[in-house]
Amino acid sequence: MRNSEPGSPVSSISGRLPAADADAPITRLFESMRPDLLRFAQWLARDRAIAEDIVQEALLRAWRSRDALKDPSAARPWLLTIVRREHARLYERKRLELVSLDEVVETQASSAFSEPGGELFALRHAIMRLPIEYREPLVLQVLGGFSTEEIARELALSATAVLTRLFRARNKLRVICGLTAAPDLAPRENLP
Amino acid sequence: MTCDEARLLIGADPGAATPALEEHLATCAACARFRDEMRCLDADIRRALERPPDIARPRPGRQPLPWRQWALAASVVLATLAVLAVWLLRPSDTLAREVVAHVQGEPDSWLATQHVSAQGITQALHGAGVALEVTSDKIMYAQSCWFRGHYVPHLVIETARGPATVLILRHEQVRARRAFHEAGMTGVIVPAEHGSIAVLTRGAGDLDDIAGQMQHDVHWLADAH
Numbered sequence: 001m002r003n004s005e006p007g008s009p010v011s012s013i014s015g016r017l018p019a020a021d022a023d024a025p026i027t028r029l030f031e032s033m034r035p036d037l038l039r040f041a042q043w044l045a046r047d048r049a050i051a052e053d054i055v056q057e058a059l060l061r062a063w064r065s066r067d068a069l070k071d072p073s074a075a076r077p078w079l080l081t082i083v084r085r086e087h088a089r090l091y092e093r094k095r096l097e098l099v100s101l102d103e104v105v106e107t108q109a110s111s112a113f114s115e116p117g118g119e120l121f122a123l124r125h126a127i128m129r130l131p132i133e134y135r136e137p138l139v140l141q142v143l144g145g146f147s148t149e150e151i152a153r154e155l156a157l158s159a160t161a162v163l164t165r166l167f168r169a170r171n172k173l174r175v176i177c178g179l180t181a182a183p184d185l186a187p188r189e190n191l192p
Numbered sequence: 193m194t195c196d197e198a199r200l201l202i203g204a205d206p207g208a209a210t211p212a213l214e215e216h217l218a219t220c221a222a223c224a225r226f227r228d229e230m231r232c233l234d235a236d237i238r239r240a241l242e243r244p245p246d247i248a249r250p251r252p253g254r255q256p257l258p259w260r261q262w263a264l265a266a267s268v269v270l271a272t273l274a275v276l277a278v279w280l281l282r283p284s285d286t287l288a289r290e291v292v293a294h295v296q297g298e299p300d301s302w303l304a305t306q307h308v309s310a311q312g313i314t315q316a317l318h319g320a321g322v323a324l325e326v327t328s329d330k331i332m333y334a335q336s337c338w339f340r341g342h343y344v345p346h347l348v349i350e351t352a353r354g355p356a357t358v359l360i361l362r363h364e365q366v367r368a369r370r371a372f373h374e375a376g377m378t379g380v381i382v383p384a385e386h387g388s389i390a391v392l393t394r395g396a397g398d399l400d401d402i403a404g405q406m407q408h409d410v411h412w413l414a415d416a417h
Contacts, residue, residue, distance in 0.1 A: 038244060051244075120239055123237065124240045124243075127245075142234070142237055142241055148204065166204035166205065167203035170204070171203060174229075177236065179233065182226070
């Protein structure tokens with residue numbers, strides 16, 4: 001059971017957001033970012049229900065810490081960071097069972113994005129199959145717009161380690177797209 | 193900047209455009225091409241990530257009751273047996289179908305009531321490269337029939353359970369016994385020393401006994417073509 005507070009983004013789901021609340025602008029700001037956050041969380045968790053839980057919890061945390069957000073223009077990376085940490089925390093806390101992608105089905109309606117044989121289907125599937133060590137920095141970079149240094153800070157890695165992981169992630173995807181894999185130039189790191 | 197350093201940076205961040213990288217790319221066509229490839233790939237990655245992976249993990253559902261599992265298992269077994277029976281009794285291949293069609297084309301063969309003379313049997317075997325040990329008083333019908341490019345003996349033999357048709361197929365090889373059921377006839381084709389022997393009945397004749405007897409009674413002549 002999730003906690004909720006009046007006026008928070010969580011309670012707003014059930015339509016209990018006070019209309020004249022002094023925090024209404026920040027609530028609207030958070031809410032406007034929910035689709036972005038959910039997409040980000042889904043690429044991390046690879047499970048919609050878990051991603052929704054993560055975003056819900058992250059928004060609640062953000063709401064409680066809203067005073068720490070001095071610059072509303074920084075809300076997006078701030079919220080993405082909270083979502084990422086919530087995802088990591090959830091896995092640490094619950095030791096969620098690993099998702100076997102062989103047992104997982106993409107449920108979206110047919111489109112070039114999800115239809116087998118669609119131009120991006122193989123790439124999407126390959127990204128989903130990337131180990132979290134590669135998928136996480138890639139998603140942070142491409143979806144979150146984080147720089148190498150920001151990712152390194154967030155993941156507590158060196159910048160070189162982040163470059164290595166990003167290089168290897170793209171190298172795996174190169175092959176899926178019919179390109180030859182580039183020689184692994186990255187410094188050795190004990191990763192899959 | 194070396195090529196290795198440039199490619200590591202490009203692979204990690206295709207959008208990167210540091211002065212050192214740009215300087216290197218200005219003089220290295222291979223790395224410049226690599227960046228073009230990686231930027232195209234990155235555009236695809238961006239498009240792929242635009243839509244969330246709306247995936248569903250199978251949720252643990254209610255466990256089926258034990259009797260339902262047994263019923264399901266029984267259904268599977270019955271269905272398998274039914275398919276197996278149909279498969280075993282079907283005309284297993286073109287040869288079986290053609291044998292049935294040939295016998296259907298000579299319906300009078302089943303109706304013969306007179307034993308075939310020794311001369312008639314000899315004529316039926318002529319050119320087929322076989323000799324028979326069956327006593328002539330058991331053979332009610334004997335013809336040399338054109339079948340699949342060769343003359344083959346077509347016999348009807350009287351058995352305790354009614355007439356049985358036998359085709360001696362010197363030129364048709366089968367690797368194992370094949371059973372079939374079609375057009376009211378049940379039959380087997382069994383491998384023989386040379387070629388094969390087809391046995392068909394319209395009732396409940398013991399096909400395998402007859403086929404075994406024929407395998408014993410048919411002598412394959414060495415000089416046949």
